[in-house]
Amino acid sequence: QKEVEQNSGPLSVPEGAIASLNCTYSDRGSQSFFWYRQYSGKSPELIMFIYSNGDKEDGRFTAQLNKASQYVSLLIRDSQPSDSATYLCAVTPGRRALTFGSGTRLQVQP
Amino acid sequence: SAVISQKPSRDICQRGTSLTIQCQVDSQVTMMFWYRQQPGQSLTLIATANQGSEATYESGFVIDKFPISRPNLTFSTLTVSNMSPEDSSIYLCSVDPVTRGLAGGRYNEQFFGPGTRLTVL
Numbered sequence: 001q002k003e004v005e006q007n008s009g010p011l012s013v014p015e016g017a018i019a020s021l022n023c024t025y026s027d028r029g030s031q032s033f034f035w036y037r038q039y040s041g042k043s044p045e046l047i048m049f050i051y052s053n054g055d056k057e058d059g060r061f062t063a064q065l066n067k068a069s070q071y072v073s074l075l076i077r078d079s080q081p082s083d084s085a086t087y088l089c090a091v092t093p094g095r096r097a098l099t100f101g102s103g104t105r106l107q108v109q110p
Numbered sequence: 111s112a113v114i115s116q117k118p119s120r121d122i123c124q125r126g127t128s129l130t131i132q133c134q135v136d137s138q139v140t141m142m143f144w145y146r147q148q149p150g151q152s153l154t155l156i157a158t159a160n161q162g163s164e165a166t167y168e169s170g171f172v173i174d175k176f177p178i179s180r181p182n183l184t185f186s187t188l189t190v191s192n193m194s195p196e197d198s199s200i201y202l203c204s205v206d207p208v209t210r211g212l213a214g215g216r217y218n219e220q221f222f223g224p225g226t227r228l229t230v231l
Contacts, residue, residue: 034219043202043222044153088152090220097143097168098204098220100153 003027006089006101014109019076021104023089026070030091033065033072034098038086048074079108112137112205114223122229123193130189131226133203138183141206143220144176148199156201159186193230200225 003026013019021035032051036044050056050063050072062075072091076083086105090098113136123129133142142159157165157178165178180186190197204220 036222043200043225046219046221049219096141097155097158098153099155102152 004089004091004099004101006087006104008102009105010107011104012107012109013079015079015081017079019079019083019106019108021074021076021087021089021106023072023074023101024070025072025089025091025099027091027093027099028067028070029093030067030070031094032092033063034090034092035061035063035072035074036088036090036100037083038088038103040085044088076106079106081108081110084108112139112221114203114205114221116201116203116223116226118226119224120227120229122231124231125194127193128189128191129193129228130187131201131203131228133186133188133223135184135205139205140183142180142186143204143206144178144186144188145202145204145222146199147202147225153202156188159188159203190228193228195230198228198230200227202226 005024035048037047038044048061048063050065053065056063060077064073084107086103088103089101092098115134117132144156145153147153155168156171157167159165159178159180161180161183177189202222202225204222206220
């Protein structure tokens with residue numbers, strides 16, 4: 001069974017700190033990797049995607065991918081209280097539906 | 111990205127009834143997906159809605175319970191039939207926009223509609 005694993009948290013960080021969110025996946029055929037942010041009562045919002053090994057930066061967000069270790073992470077620099085949400089990791093082998101992790105709840109303390 | 115709307119945004123239904131959820135996209139998309147998110151849980155794929163052919167259902171989901179229509183490249187419906195309280199969930203449609211013109215299987219950024227919050231009494 002294809003699985004995506006995340007620590008459910010909550011992960012609590014002080015405002016201004018770096019939040020590090022981790023995800024492992026079991027399907028070695030996975031090609032595309034996504035991070036979604038979901039506020040309570042809202043639908044998931046795509047914030048980062050990565051396809052190649054290494055780092056990808058977009059503003060305060062950095063996604064890191066290591067296919068050999070089947071590991072993808074999301075770093076949030078200068079965390080803000082507005083970043084408090086559940087972060088969902090999702091993977092897919094191609095142009096197909098996503099397999100989601102259970103999500104990590106992030107709390108940024110003012 | 112794509113702009114996605116869903117109707118209704120929420121509903122409260124009685125056991126044994128059916129509800130049809132609509133998903134409308136502002137551009138033509140090849141792939142549309144229906145997910146369910148039960149309270150406190152992550153997203154689970156129900157089915158892939160294919161234009162011009164039957165939907166492809168995931169294990170644990172059947173057409174009789176969740177019939178899907180996909181009459182064109184911008185619209186799909188999901189019906190939740192013979193509802194029970196266990197069907198109380200948020201139902202989300204997502205799309206994999208084809209208008210970006212990217213080839214192959216590497217680029218499929220999926221975007222979600224606002225969801226339909228269903229409560230079954």
